[in-house]
Amino acid sequence: MRVRFVLSEVWTGLRRNLTMTLALIITIAVSLALLGAGLLVRQQVAQMKGFWFDKVEVSVFLCTKNSQEPSCTGAVTSGQKQEIAADLEGLAPLVEEVYFETSQEAYDRFQEQFSGSPIAESATPADLGESYRVKLSDPDQYSVITSAFTGRPGVERVDDQKQVLDKLFRLLDGLQAIALGIAVAMLIVTVLLVGNTMRLAAHSRRRETGIMRLVGASKFYIQLPFLLESVIAALIGASLAILAIVGVKIVLVDRFLEPSFQFTPFVGWDSVWQVSFILVGLGVGLAAVAAVLTLRRYLKV
Amino acid sequence: MIRFDNVTKLYKHQNSPALRDVSVEVERGEFVFLVGPSGSGKTTFLRLCLKEDKPTSGSVWVAGKDLSKLSSWRVPLLRRQIGTVFQDFRLLPNKSVFGNIAFALEVIGKPRSHIRTVVPEVLEMVGLDGKEKRLPHELSGGEQQRVAIARAFVNRPDILIADEPTGNLDPNTSIGIMKLLDRINRTGTTIVMATHDAHIVDQVRKRVIELGDGEIVRDEARGVYGAAL
Numbered sequence: 376m377r378v379r380f381v382l383s384e385v386w387t388g389l390r391r392n393l394t395m396t397l398a399l400i401i402t403i404a405v406s407l408a409l410l411g412a413g414l415l416v417r418q419q420v421a422q423m424k425g426f427w428f429d430k431v432e433v434s435v436f437l438c439t440k441n442s443q444e445p446s447c448t449g450a451v452t453s454g455q456k457q458e459i460a461a462d463l464e465g466l467a468p469l470v471e472e473v474y475f476e477t478s479q480e481a482y483d484r485f486q487e488q489f490s491g492s493p494i495a496e497s498a499t500p501a502d503l504g505e506s507y508r509v510k511l512s513d514p515d516q517y518s519v520i521t522s523a524f525t526g527r528p529g530v531e532r533v534d535d536q537k538q539v540l541d542k543l544f545r546l547l548d549g550l551q552a553i554a555l556g557i558a559v560a561m562l563i564v565t566v567l568l569v570g571n572t573m574r575l576a577a578h579s580r581r582r583e584t585g586i587m588r589l590v591g592a593s594k595f596y597i598q599l600p601f602l603l604e605s606v607i608a609a610l611i612g613a614s615l616a617i618l619a620i621v622g623v624k625i626v627l628v629d630r631f632l633e634p635s636f637q638f639t640p641f642v643g644w645d646s647v648w649q650v651s652f653i654l655v656g657l658g659v660g661l662a663a664v665a666a667v668l669t670l671r672r673y674l675k676v
Numbered sequence: 677m678i679r680f681d682n683v684t685k686l687y688k689h690q691n692s693p694a695l696r697d698v699s700v701e702v703e704r705g706e707f708v709f710l711v712g713p714s715g716s717g718k719t720t721f722l723r724l725c726l727k728e729d730k731p732t733s734g735s736v737w738v739a740g741k742d743l744s745k746l747s748s749w750r751v752p753l754l755r756r757q758i759g760t761v762f763q764d765f766r767l768l769p770n771k772s773v774f775g776n777i778a779f780a781l782e783v784i785g786k787p788r789s790h791i792r793t794v795v796p797e798v799l800e801m802v803g804l805d806g807k808e809k810r811l812p813h814e815l816s817g818g819e820q821q822r823v824a825i826a827r828a829f830v831n832r833p834d835i836l837i838a839d840e841p842t843g844n845l846d847p848n849t850s851i852g853i854m855k856l857l858d859r860i861n862r863t864g865t866t867i868v869m870a871t872h873d874a875h876i877v878d879q880v881r882k883r884v885i886e887l888g889d890g891e892i893v894r895d896e897a898r899g900v901y902g903a904a905l
């Protein structure tokens with residue numbers, strides 16, 4: 376094995392095919408950067424889901440004397456309350472915790488939230504009514520509670536905080552799908568471009584490879600410089616992609632998003648490094664596989 | 677050294693075979709001219725020796741091995757035992773004389789120290805000592821062919837295959853090349869040379885195998901180019 380010889384062949388090859396190599400590096404960088412961004416958004420969503428879903432509750436609001444809903448015939452009776460409480464308890468283990476909020480507590484919280492506004496001054500504890508705050512072991516199963524208690528005598532309505540969050544998550548999911556979609560398309564382009572570049576490289580070095588075959592160079596030795604060329608291009612491209620996502624992490628997440636949304640956890644550096652690792656592996660892997668497949672066709676031994 | 681047993685080679689999309697039921701044996705150390713008109717199968721014969729092609733039927737034996745039973749990863753090892761020289765020299769234009777010969781050794785993984793000793797030796801043998809830094813375009817045709825021969829011989833192969841090595845050269849230069857090939861032959865290397873050069877064949881008087889339409893039409897021990905009627 377002549378390392379220096381192989382490396383000098385690689386270097387000549389890269390220089391000779393400079394424009395194609397640059398095109399390859401840029402394509403790899405862009406596609407991997409998009410893929411990295413998509414993966415990070417995904418982790419962000421997962422992290423936010425974990426964070427928020429721990430805190431979301433389903434609220435079963437009970438009728439007050441002013442309720443207009445058909446299920447309400449005046450204020451909720453203590454018998455109805457007992458039945459509802461018992462049924463909620465019966466839904467364990469889905470129902471993890473039930474907390475009964477009295478009108479007074481609801482009023483206090485309301486006052487706190489809207490202190491200083493005219494609404495707060497006009498409200499009375501009786502207007503706000505009582506509710507059961509239900510914490511679920513699996514927040515995705517909220518519909519069980521909604522369907523069981525909506526329209527039931529004494530229940531004004533069932534509110535699920537998760538529905539609000541779901542809108543946000545759907546938006547993020549959509550962004551992530553777009554980023555990943557573009558990334559997949561770009562990766563296909565990358566594979567084709569690697570193939571084309573290798574074909575050109577094989578063509579422009581057909582004299583050398585022809586002589587190598589004649590003097591009995593092994594297939595490995597003939598193909599190695601080509602393979603290394605595409606792997607080096609992939610490594611440079613992946614490095615640029617990592618620089619891009621590190622830049623996004625520093626500028627967008629650390630400097631802008633984190634100070635603005637202090638109660639939201641954002642993707643940390645561990646996720647960034649994890650994604651970087653995936654990008655390098657995937658970039659190099661794809662480039663190598665595409666190169667080998669093309670060389671099998673264009674470099675007969 | 678080389679044996680063809682009932683070898684037939686039919687290329688795709690062609691009606692008549694390039695070689696038809698050819699059986700011939702070349703002994704170790706022989707010098708054989710392969711003659712015949714264009715399209716008579718000379719080049720096919722040489723390609724089969726290198727396992728660049730597979731025969732349609734029959735078997736080719738080179739250096740004691742049945743090529744049809746040679747696995748593809750061993751083909752490079754076979755080719756290291758065979759030197760090849762072509763009409764068009766096939767030198768790398770951007771490499772010096774030394775670089776061209778060294779290339780053949782580098783790509784089969786020979787160490788630098790080995791290259792530094794054997795390349796000057798072979799250059800001296802082909803009469804190009806002192807010209808190792810020249811680029812191919814700075815050399816005459818005859819000198820370029822000497823570089824190609826040096827490259828083919830630097831590994832001391834058992835067999836040297838030459839496909840019209842004098843085809844691009846003038847008669848005087850050709851004689852020089854023939855003397856060189858003869859010297860190589862005397863070191864024990866078997867030489868198979870395809871040629872159209874009647875003058876050379878008649879002068880050197882070696883074994884002549886004549887192909888015509890894919891068949892051996894003549895095989896003479898000390899033959900001439902044209903058929904003796």
